[in-house]
Amino acid sequence: MTAVISVQGLNKVYGSGFQALKNVDLDIQAGEIFALLGPNGAGKTTLISIICGIVNPSEGTVLADGHDIVKDYRAARSAIGLVPQELSTDAFETVWATVSFSRGLFGKPRNDAHIEKVLKSLSLWDKKDNKIITLSGGMKRRVMIAKALSHEPKILFLDEPTAGVDVELRREMWEMVRQLREQGVTIILTTHYIEEAEEMADRVGIINRGQIILVDDKARLMEKLGRKQLTVQLAEPLSALPGSLNYESLELSDDGYAMVYTYDANQESTGIAELLRKLSDEDIEFKDLHSRQSSLEDIFVDLVNSTASAQSGSAQ
CATH class of the missing domain: 3.30.70 (Alpha-Beta Plaits)
Structure with a gap:
């Protein structure tokens, strides 16, 4: 399979001296659902932010849809949609306008049919009154997804997409993710709900203390380590x-x-x-x-704990 994202020798050291990423190598295949798991502070959001062009890398190269994120950043970013953890919407703008505006930011021509299709798929379609101010937290998250899909990206990052939403909405989002995959969109998912990764992912990557400690097919991982x-x-x-x-x-x-x-x-x-x-x-x-x-959660906890113990031992 073709790697739609290729990360080689990636390092990130902040001004404080903290090294958030350490020699990360990672290939994500076109059309797969890839779950990136790790404890808080493991480096998940930093890795995503670098790939999406929000944070600058210290060392290494990243290709998104074949485009270098630094040398050819416009083409790389146009291939990516990002749904961040934090909800950020304009309380005085309509859903239609805010999603259409996001499409325009990528230089895409007006396409009312596509915007309507995205909003309907996320149960956000209401011609009469689409004020974001009236939406619940879960519906606002749907708007964030709609904004990320407005410019028809090939790659979609979902950073904790179901945090704080109810079970019914979470199931609906899972179904939407499957439909996007069927359309050829590559999905990269970070989540603290391990059952979400177990339910959705084709492959699983585990990151801890800035290092990728494992990448494997989900079924093979559970068979091998379960x-x-x-x-x-x-x-x-x-x-x-x-x-x-x-x-x-x-x-x-x-x-x-x-x-x-x-x-x-x-x-x-x-x-x-x-x-x-x-x-x-x-x-x-x-x-x-x-x-x-044993579940994927059992495997995840064992791997993170064993890696932390090994790293602590080598530091002494």
Whole structure:
């Protein structure tokens, strides 16, 4: 596949000396939904701001739709739409006017049919009264998306697009993102709702402390790093695990009524049969068995924590 965004050797050091990005290399493929995940302060917004031309890089190169964001910034920016975290709208302007104005900023000719199509797709179409001042926070976010789509970009950045919106609106936005992808738009999504990335993304990138620590296909990532857990509901509580069951992958719940066994489902032997045999040998009765696959959130937390520990260790 063709990389619609190519980031090579990107560094950003602010005047205070803080290094927000460290040697970032990243290729985003045309037509995919790419989820960029990371804790607060990891560098997500800085990376997006550089690609979109809002922040200047200290070192490195960035190509957007084949255009260098510094040398050919007009062409690069015209290929990009950005929906920022912060809501910023003109309270005294109509939705139609503010979206049309955004299109004009990119030198695009007037196209009422396209503006109408965008507004209808976001349930913002109302010829009689489209005053932004009457819109809720969730509707204002839709207006921000409409502004970002007004000039028909090939690349759309959604920086925390569903922050503060209700579940119904969030589902509607997910459906809109899928439709845009079907039209060939590349979507880059940052979110703190891990289930959003799990639901939407084709690939996932994780950034922490200014460094990209992982980029992989979502399904392959969950298969490769995901764990399974078997929960054994006991008939009677235990105060502690017996010696024969006292091993790292098995934990007793705080109330003593359940044991949680973590295992790798890809291994030829999961160890479940051995566990059940030991329960029988110890005369421990159980009422139920329940298994679950680790989620993308579990994987994300483990990766961030392990990376932070490794970086702290190397700094000492």
